[in-house]
Amino acid sequence: MTTRRTGLREQKKQATRVALRQAALRLALERGPDAVRVEDIAEAAGVSPRTYNNYFASREQAIVAAVTAERESRVAAAVAAGPADVRLADALTAAVLEQHTAPRDPGELLLITGSPALRAAYLDTAAAIEDPLAAAIGRRLGDAGTLTARVLAASVAAAVRTALQQWIQPSAAPHPAGGLVVPSGSLPDLLRSALAALAPALDAVEEQARQRTHE
Amino acid sequence: MTTRRTGLREQKKQATRVALRQAALRLALERGPDAVRVEDIAEAAGVSPRTYNNYFASREQAIVAAVTAERESRVAAAVAAGPADVRLADALTAAVLEQHTAPRDPGELLLITGSPALRAAYLDTAAAIEDPLAAAIGRRLGDAGTLTARVLAASVAAAVRTALQQWIQPSAAPHPAGGLVVPSGSLPDLLRSALAALAPALDAVEEQARQRTHE
DNA sequence: AGCAGAAATTGCGTGCACGCAAGTTTGCGC
DNA sequence: GCGCAAACTTGCGTGCACGCAATTTCTGCT
Known part of the structure; x- marks a missing residue:
């Protein structure tokens, strides 16, 4: 079905x-x-x-x-499938990481990073997880906070996008000041860091839902 | 200057x-x-x-x-101007609300809501706060967490976008099920709710920055 | 089977986004 | 003032996104 x-x-x-x-x-x-x-x-x-x-x-x-395939629906499916006893933030991070860790042909990546238009289109694919993810999160929250679910899904998408952006960017000026800008880092690390910033928000909403359930 | x-x-x-x-x-x-x-x-x-x-x-x-004018830079400016003793989340919410509460000509709103293309363009304006806001937040975090600042700024933009979307939408089916879907609500309420979902994340990062400063 | 209608494909026409290479205006040091 | 370099404007050409309406392809029903 x-x-x-x-x-x-x-x-x-x-x-x-x-x-x-x-x-x-x-x-x-x-x-x-x-x-x-x-x-x-x-x-x-x-x-x-x-x-x-x-x-x-x-x-x-x-x-x-052709490169991202069905990434979006897979992330949502993984979150939906995850049992309720693992932190939402953890399930989400794991799912996102898995979908971006698939072995990639390096030629494909060079193709994308080489063209500004393709880079932009690639970043836009991050937004595709938004709707399915909102549905999955909403189900976990018991349909009580649809708006909240949407906001969190959109935030996750934005975080992923930000990480990808950081990873892809052609490193403009070598070193503008002495600010130790962390050149680019590995994609998994970037994704983890980006999503970590949202973890408190995910925990909080999950906690609220739990209280509402136990009433 | x-x-x-x-x-x-x-x-x-x-x-x-x-x-x-x-x-x-x-x-x-x-x-x-x-x-x-x-x-x-x-x-x-x-x-x-x-x-x-x-x-x-x-x-x-x-x-x-013409309708949104310089909304983006004003929000960032307000956040940057806010003293360090008010919660980042509060400063942000206040700034966003203020910029969306300006008295609007109802004709202009009908114009936008009436056309799908204009609706889409209107939602896209929410993304404009992202860069200036990331800079403002980054300054508050002491340049130690540029990625985090970007992620939070992007999330705020996404939250605002989500609220606007909910507010604008032409209410598709009257009442799909008995789910009490909160028809649309007032824009200020929607914005507050949307940003409230991110407050824990903002608080957490602010707390980290404080600890790092006091070391 | 066969048929009514839904769904998808296609050609056409229009307005648009944008690279490029002149041409024009403005800023600035002398 | 003067002239040069940088910034902005403009015309042109090209490929593209998409509405629309005609046509073809599928599906469920009887």
């Missing part, structure tokens, strides 16, 4: 989506990201250019989608 | 910016938002269409900018 809706139609749709993003990534790697037109991607996937835009709202989205 | 840089040039630039956003708002109110071309706005402000896009990255930005 994960997919909902009837079969053959949805199947074809996913097939098209996958074909599009794979074609996009392949072409971008072959020719460089600026030498790929939407028209080319559509043709390689065997659909019309107009159809491309029914699936992806920008030229860059298909490329980064 | 608020403006930096030399005089006449910057002066003209701001004049152009103001002229553009005022023209945009006026035309949108007169004709409806969909009947205003970038070309029209540029002409009304006495610049070329190409110049319009040197100031605003989208057609909608100029219109919402």
Whole structure:
């Protein structure tokens, strides 16, 4: 019951989506990201250019989608699946880390970091966890604080985005002042630090929910 | 020293910016938002269409900018100006509330809520506080936790965005279930609730900074 | 089976965002 | 004042996002 809706139609749709993003990534790697037109991607996937835009709202989205895959729903699923006896903050951190630790082809990363437009699109993918995550958190809070759940989900997404941004950035000036700016650090460390800043808020809301339950 | 840089040039630039956003708002109110071309706005402000896009990255930005004005820098300034003996969370909430409580022309709000594209652009303005706010928070934390400051600033922006979203939304289904969904509430209440969810995180980081200072 | 209607694809047209390479204005040291 | 360099404006060209309406492809029902 994960997919909902009837079969053959949805199947074809996913097939098209996958074909599009794979074609996009392949072409971008072959020719460089600026030498790929939407028209080319559509043709390689065997659909019309107009159809491309029914699936992806920008030229860059298909490329980064090939790299990020279904990251968003997986994070939410992991949080939802986690039992109630582990801290929400911990479950969340673990899920996020796992989804960003998958072995990556270094070529793909260079592709993305090399183009400003792709970097921006990549950062935007962090926002995709927001809705599913809000639902998962909301369920844990017992539907009493929908707004709170949304805020926390949005904050987590923002934190992830911030960490990715820090990690990706092409290190502008070598060392502006003597401020020990922590060059970039490893992605897992950055993600952990970023999410750690939100942990108190997550703990607090979880505590409130627990009190409300025990009443 | 608020403006930096030399005089006449910057002066003209701001004049152009103001002229553009005022023209945009006026035309949108007169004709409806969909009947205003970038070309029209540029002409009304006495610049070329190409110049319009040197100031605003989208057609909608100029219109919402006329409504939100310099909200972003004001919030950051208020936080920076607040003395160290008030809770960061309180200073922040007060500053945000003040900037969103300014008396608004109801016509302007209807204009924005009426168009999906304008709604989206309006929500995006919440992100503008992020950078100045990160700087202000970073200063309060003593430059030791730049990443943390960024994360919190981004989270605050996300919270504000979430509150605005909840407030703006055209109330889809009347009442999906018996869940008492809190129809929309007043904007100040929504903002307070949204920011309250982040207060524990703000308190915690502030406490850490205090300990580090007293060492 | 077959058919009514829902859903997806496609072509077309329009307005837009933005890189680039002139041209024009402003700031500043002499 | 003078001239040069930096900043801003502008026209042009290109690719793109997306509304719309016609067409094709699927699905559930009888």
